[in-house]
Amino acid sequence: MSNWSELEVNLIIQIYFEMLRKELSNRRYSKTEYRKNLLPLLNNRSEGAIEFKHQNISAALIKFNQPYIKGYLPRFNYQQILDEKVAAHLENHTDYEKLFKIYADRDVEKRSIDNYDKMLVKPPAIEEVNEPKISYTRNPIKVNYLEREQKNSKLGYLGEKLIYDYEKWNLTKMGKEKLAQEIRWISKDEGDGAGYDILSKTIDGQDKYIEVKTTKLGIKTPFFFSDNEFEFSNRNSKNYYLYRVFDFENRSRIFTKNGGLQEICQYAPVVYKGYF
Structure with a gap:
């Protein structure tokens, strides 16, 4: 053609x-x-x-x-x-x-969840994304609204609340009520400097560091993360989990990936810091 x-x-x-x-x-x-x-x-x-x-x-x-x-x-x-x-x-x-x-x-509204089982989907495969260089020399819109949407505080809060509740439900479903009681919402209670959002537990009681990234857009929408999040994920790759919440406004779904960010996704630096 x-x-x-x-x-x-x-x-x-x-x-x-x-x-x-x-x-x-x-x-x-x-x-x-x-x-x-x-x-x-x-x-x-x-x-x-x-x-x-x-x-x-x-x-x-x-x-x-x-x-x-x-x-x-x-x-x-x-x-x-x-x-x-x-x-x-x-x-x-x-x-x-x-x-x-x-x-x-x-603003987005908190969604009531009838069946957590239906929310979890298979993560997308890592594909080689070779973005063509933009020959157009002027950026038509200066603000990064993809990142701004992700940084929407209400959206981020509700996405983390969804995963916090999901983890409690999941452990309880597997007969681990005591472990479910140990889950902590770190970013809410201690601030967002820890490098992850939720401290959950695996089925055998190991720590599970969860970073939640939420969007109203689709499953392949890029997400943004800080140097601190990147370094923490790579230092704790065995116990680090990315929870990607997408299509939040319609029928929220989740996929998860275990491992450091350097191995579970393609990534590219978008901001540099200059020193003198």
Whole structure:
């Protein structure tokens, strides 16, 4: 299949952002309807090709550190023109930054959980993510709203509360009520400088250091961590667990990974400190 033309790229970006606007505003829409309306305007593209390109646009938005459509998990192998067109669209529609800000800062409600068993899912495989270099020299939006969403204090608190309750439930379910009583919510009671959030227990009574990262977005949304968290995880890799809470507003789900951050995910430095 030939590369997408400039006209096709412009059309699918326009459609993607129409859907994104509705999703971030909690308005209902049909991906299928948008896709079927787009098909006749393209050069003999299949519905699968449209889905793939939508996933490419999600990846481009993640490169610009912005929210994306949850249903289109990012795929980073795409034409360079896509970066330029996504950036240009954001520059020409400056109201999206206000929408991203509202989404990142928006209060979330505590969710009642009927069945913890259904929350745990298989973690995504570590795939080689080679993000194309952004040829577009100007960043269309300066604020990293992906990180800002993760740092939303209410969202972070509720995500940690969810895992605190989950750990108590899980140990109790396995007949370890005494261990369940020993769980401590470190970040709430002692501050966030410990390098982890919750001190739980394994089934055999060993310490279990849990770092909770929560997002309203999808399973492959990048997460952000500090040097302190990184170093602590690597020093205590045998007992360190990342709990990733995602899709928090709809039907919160969790995956877990055991080990230091240097081994359980790909990572890249995003901030440097300069000394004189």
